[in-house]
Every structure is written in C-alpha cells, then in structure tokens.
Amino acid sequence: xxxxxxxxxxxxxxxxxxxxxxxxxxxxxxxxxxxxxxxxxxxxxxxxxxxxxxxxxxxxxxxxxxxxxxxxxxxxxxxxxxxxxxxxxxxxxxxxxxxxxxxxxxxxxxxxxxxxxxxxxxxxxxxxxxxxxxxxxxxxxxxxxxxxxxxxxxxxxxxxxxxxxxxxxxxxxxxxxxxxxxxxxxxxxxxxxxxxxxxxxxxxxxxxxxxxxxxxxxxxxxxxxxxxxxxxxxxxxxxxxxxxxxxxxxxxxxxxxxxxxxxxxxxxxxxxxxxxxxxxxxxxxxxxxxxxxxxxxxxxxxxxxxxxxxxxxxxxxxxxxxxxxxxxxxxxxxxxxxxxxxxxxxxxxxxxxxxxxxxxxxxxxxxxxxxxxxxxxxxxxxxxxxxxxxxxxxxxxxxxxxxxxxxxxxxxxxxxxx
Numbered sequence: 001x002x003x004x005x006x007x008x009x010x011x012x013x014x015x016x017x018x019x020x021x022x023x024x025x026x027x028x029x030x031x032x033x034x035x036x037x038x039x040x041x042x043x044x045x046x047x048x049x050x051x052x053x054x055x056x057x058x059x060x061x062x063x064x065x066x067x068x069x070x071x072x073x074x075x076x077x078x079x080x081x082x083x084x085x086x087x088x089x090x091x092x093x094x095x096x097x098x099x100x101x102x103x104x105x106x107x108x109x110x111x112x113x114x115x116x117x118x119x120x121x122x123x124x125x126x127x128x129x130x131x132x133x134x135x136x137x138x139x140x141x142x143x144x145x146x147x148x149x150x151x152x153x154x155x156x157x158x159x160x161x162x163x164x165x166x167x168x169x170x171x172x173x174x175x176x177x178x179x180x181x182x183x184x185x186x187x188x189x190x191x192x193x194x195x196x197x198x199x200x201x202x203x204x205x206x207x208x209x210x211x212x213x214x215x216x217x218x219x220x221x222x223x224x225x226x227x228x229x230x231x232x233x234x235x236x237x238x239x240x241x242x243x244x245x246x247x248x249x250x251x252x253x254x255x256x257x258x259x260x261x262x263x264x265x266x267x268x269x270x271x272x273x274x275x276x277x278x279x280x281x282x283x284x285x286x287x288x289x290x291x292x293x294x295x296x297x298x299x300x301x302x303x304x305x306x307x308x309x310x311x312x313x314x315x316x317x318x319x320x321x322x323x324x325x326x327x328x329x330x331x332x333x334x335x336x337x338x339x340x341x342x343x344x345x346x347x348x349x350x351x352x353x354x355x356x357x358x359x360x361x362x363x364x365x366x367x368x369x370x371x372x373x374x375x376x377x378x379x380x381x382x383x384x385x386x387x388x389x390x391x392x393x394x395x396x397x398x399x400x401x402x403x404x405x406x407x408x409x410x411x412x413x414x415x416x417x418x
Contacts (some may be wrong), residue, residue: 016064023051023085028352029288032060032087036194041128041138054095054138056123060087061140063095073143084140086122093122100127100135107212108137114211115141115335149175153194153272155266158207166372169365172263174206176361180354182208188217188226188313191233194265195275217250223353224251236273237261250355253348256357260343261323267336325404335364354412 004152018025024032028049037055041063044052054061064083073081079098086093098108115121120142128136145332146152149171156163169197175197179189189196191213198207213232217224231238239257242248266269339360345351 007105016401021090022087023064024049029060029087039124047347050082053138054084054123056126056140057124058088059094061085061093061123062087063295083143091122092143094141096139096141098137098139100137108139110215111212112137112139114187114214114216117140117187117216118182118211144198144200145203146198146205147194148209149199149262149266150194150272150275151203152199157272159283162173166365166368168267169361169368170204171206172266173358173361173365174199174204176259176263176264176354176358178206179259182211182214183224183252184223186217186219187211187214189214189225189250189255189258190226191237191249192255193237193264194236194272195261197262213251216327224252232349233258239348240346251348252354253351256343256354257348259354259357262338263343268381269340301400309393335367339364397411 016023020026022029028331032047032049032053036045037053039057041054042052044050047053049062051062051064052062061084064085068158072084073094075081079096082097084093084095085091092161098104100108112121112125121139121140122142125137125139128138147155178197179192182189189208189211191210192208196208196210198209215226215228217226227249231242231245231248233242239260240248242254265272287373339357342350342352342360343357
C-alpha cells in the first residue's frame, strides 16, 4: 500500500497533482463536501469537477483518467482497473469495474469476500446503476504499485545489463512469502502466474494480485485443501493432480507447484510463457520430464558454453577475468536444481511445503552471497587457488595450479577447464 502523499504512481502525471499532493485542491475538496452527495458514484460533469467521485460514508474517492488517456491500470476479459485516490488521506487505491452479468455475479461476489478477508478492500463494493447502461460493480481495493513480473522480465529480456542474481532470488523469496501470507489466512490463490505477481523496483516489494480464483480452504493435518467441481486457474501452471479427475483437489502443494513453475521463468531456466499460450507442458520429477532434465543437464555440465566458455547459471557473478572458469555456477546450479525439483514433484505428497520452499531459497540466497564474496576476494587478492570454489563442492576433483616460478605471461593466462 502506498503512503498517502509521499509518492506518486507511475501512471499519474505530475501536472495533475495539486500542491497538497492530491488530485483536487483543498478548495475543491471543501466545495465537494458541501454538495451533500448520496452514496455512490457521481460523474464529473454532474458535479463540475475534473474527476468523477465515489462517496462512501465520510470518504470521497477521485477516479483518475482511464484507458482513453493511457492511464488505466489494466483491462481483463470483461472488466477494467483504474487508479483512484482517497481525497481525505491522499492514499492511492485501485478501482476495479466489472459488469454485473448474471453468470459472473457469484465469481465477483467471491472475489469481494476474498479481498475483504485479506484486508485489501478500501470501501464497501457497490453496484452502479445507470439508465440505459449495464449495471457495474465498483470495487475499491488496495493499490499494488510497480509492474507485474511478466512485463518486468520481458522488458529486461534484451537488456544490456543482466539483473543481479541476488535480486532475482530476492524476488523469488518475496513471491513465496506473498503467497504464504495468504495460506496463513487459510486462502489458496489457485491462479499463480507471472501476471498475477506485482513487483515494485522503487521499494523492492512484491505483492500478489487478482484473487478472483482464490478460495477459503479447509485446514487438515496442517495443510490446506479445497475441492472444486470444475478446473480453474491458468493451464500452464496447474499441478499434475489437478488434471486427473473431478472434483479437482486444490491444496497448498498445488500452489507450491505453480510457484516452482514461475521460479523457473524468473531465473531464466525455461522460456517465459506468454499469456496467450494455452497448453500444459509436463514439468515434474527429474527423471520423468524431458524438458526439465534437458534444461538442468545443460546447466550443470561444461557442455553448455557460450563463446567457448561455460555459460553461468544466472547473470554474471562479477566476471572481470574473462579466462577464469566459474565452477561455482555449476555447483550452485546443482543446489538450485535440488530445490526446484522438490517443488515440482509429480506426486503432491512428495512435494515440499511452502515454508520449506521459503527456507530453501533463503539459505540459497545466503550461499550465493557468500560464494560471490569469496570469488570477488579471490579476484582481488590473486592468491587463492582458482579451483577452490569447485573443490568445496566437488572435493575429489583436482585442478592444475600455476607454478610460482612461471613467467608473468603464464600467470596472466590462467588455466581453464574444458
């Protein structure tokens, strides 16, 4: 949630912000409060103000410019999301507008309940009735700043400077914790994908969004379960057990599986799935899935090379010495492989829990930081054996070391693995 006036959403033009940090001046707000408006939404043309207004109890919300001005926060199959502001507090919020079509009403009502349970509703949702128009739900909810992970990662795909590996692992950990927070309230998300995870680079905060498929689950033997008479969620991220029979069994482990899938995308281990793709690719156990086996076999052997040198597991670990072989990339890759495989097990009973996944990646982050520090110290000192990182993980492997009596030319040309 953004603070009231300390920051401005990217969609907001600075020229639209008044000296008080709000969309309306203090004088306009004072005039608005004298109008004695009824509860509900009021057109800007009817109240002679720059923005339409929603009144709820003692709060007034100004609705910012929409798609026509390029300021919309998003648009789905039959709904849209606009930016709005609480004129009392200055807090930025999201306004979701969805038509009250009979077949969608139960879904929308359930979403409102989930938002309320997660404490993301900012006002009571209501249906706007307008003569000659389709009735529409107006849902004022928490605003998640930043961009969704799909857009964020796609925008960085061809960037000259790769993302810091530690930042990528941080995003993974925050994503896991965002879903775990829902689980702690007995709610399963059931539609985890890159588009439903928001990341704000300015604050380094990750939040889950779009809880339209989320449901309150039953906690049994320490885990969560929800039975559905129909298949829901994004097909590419569904766990294998969801595709077998009806009723569909959703659980903490189905969310863990989906998270394993998007972590593969975040870390660049598989191609990012485009929203238009509607095909399930089988990624499960190490010895069952050709796709994941191929990916990691390439990652964890010296055959995966670029320009004659082994390609790192993640974007570079400060590779200033071009001739140096970073054994740590393969060693850390093996560890990462183990963690991901345990999230993507074919059988849900064999899959790790959400808490175990968080603990694994927190440990992995610490190891990555430690190994990066050691590698950097070795480069600076030029005294430690270049194979030390590999020997810590593969102690049986011996490397040739340069003799102290070798010439300067030989010292500069360091031995490499092939």
